[in-house]
Amino acid sequence: MVRLKNVSAGYNKIEVIKNINISLEEGTITTIIGKNGCGKTTLLKTASNLLEPFRGEILVKGKNIGDMSRKEVAKELSFLPQLRDTPNITVYNLVLHGRFPYLGFPRIPQKKDKLIVESAIESMGLQEYIEKNIWELSGGQRQRAYIAMVLAQDTDIIFLDEPTTYLDINHQFEILEIIKKLKGMGKTIVMVLHDLSSALAYSDRICLMDKGEIVIYDTPQAVYESREINRIFGLSSEQVELKNNAQKQYVFYVS
Numbered sequence: 001m002v003r004l005k006n007v008s009a010g011y012n013k014i015e016v017i018k019n020i021n022i023s024l025e026e027g028t029i030t031t032i033i034g035k036n037g038c039g040k041t042t043l044l045k046t047a048s049n050l051l052e053p054f055r056g057e058i059l060v061k062g063k064n065i066g067d068m069s070r071k072e073v074a075k076e077l078s079f080l081p082q083l084r085d086t087p088n089i090t091v092y093n094l095v096l097h098g099r100f101p102y103l104g105f106p107r108i109p110q111k112k113d114k115l116i117v118e119s120a121i122e123s124m125g126l127q128e129y130i131e132k133n134i135w136e137l138s139g140g141q142r143q144r145a146y147i148a149m150v151l152a153q154d155t156d157i158i159f160l161d162e163p164t165t166y167l168d169i170n171h172q173f174e175i176l177e178i179i180k181k182l183k184g185m186g187k188t189i190v191m192v193l194h195d196l197s198s199a200l201a202y203s204d205r206i207c208l209m210d211k212g213e214i215v216i217y218d219t220p221q222a223v224y225e226s227r228e229i230n231r232i233f234g235l236s237s238e239q240v241e242l243k244n245n246a247q248k249q250y251v252f253y254v255s
Contacts, residue, residue, distance in 0.1 A: 001026040001188055007056030008098055009046040014044040017212045029189040031199040034209035038226030040144040040192045048079045074101035077157035078150045091145050092130045095120055120151035140171030160191035176202050200250045
């Protein structure tokens with residue numbers, strides 16, 4: 001669905017990621033992990049067309065992203081950044097922003113747009129907060145509102161940069177479960193996470209990076225068994241299975 005071929009990118013002519021070759025699979029959750037400064041967010045921004053590569057090719061559904069207009073790209077993929085200003089706006093109007101790629105001049109939403117916005121708000125369980133100002137919401141509620149905005153954009157591909165950052169532990173798991181729900185809706189999710197255990201537990205594929213390059217891109221189990229995470233982070237690890245739960249859990253610790 002999204003393919004990067006020999007891509008290098010960075011800032012101010014300084015290369016941050018190099019020789020990136022990866023195919024992001026349709027209908028899966030792919031999580032990019034690695035130490036701070038390894039190029040995770042740069043890869044995410046480059047793949048989502050927020051950062052133009054120095055060289056290489058990015059294909060979205062077989063089409064070169066450089067040949068697509070901004071509106072065309074916005075109808076195929078959406079991006080939720082880690083850091084953003086909190087606007088003085090209601091939940092409804094924030095989510096409505098997701099429909100902007102579909103609105104013609106003078107950007108007046110039609111009945112279809114309003115129905116999509118209402119459906120996105122309902123799917124995130126925010127009906128009772130629809131007229132609330134974003135400032136009035138908790139961190140978890142606010143993140144759900146932003147995800148509803150992404151849902152309203154109605155793209156097949158969703159990029160999320162650290163979607164659980166600054167949330168307490170229960171809201172972190174709430175957002176991760178919502179991301180699983182998005183996959184169940186047929187979305188392709190590509191995200192950056194710092195929590196290694198959550199990354200392995202909630203993903204279909206793991207992209208492990210180091211010094212601007214992809215070290216391994218495979219299933220969570222294959223990445224875990226490669227021991228490359230332990231090597232790069234200087235950690236030890238164990239794998240456990242919860243009783244009455246077939247899902248594997250991964251525990252990392254300093255030895």
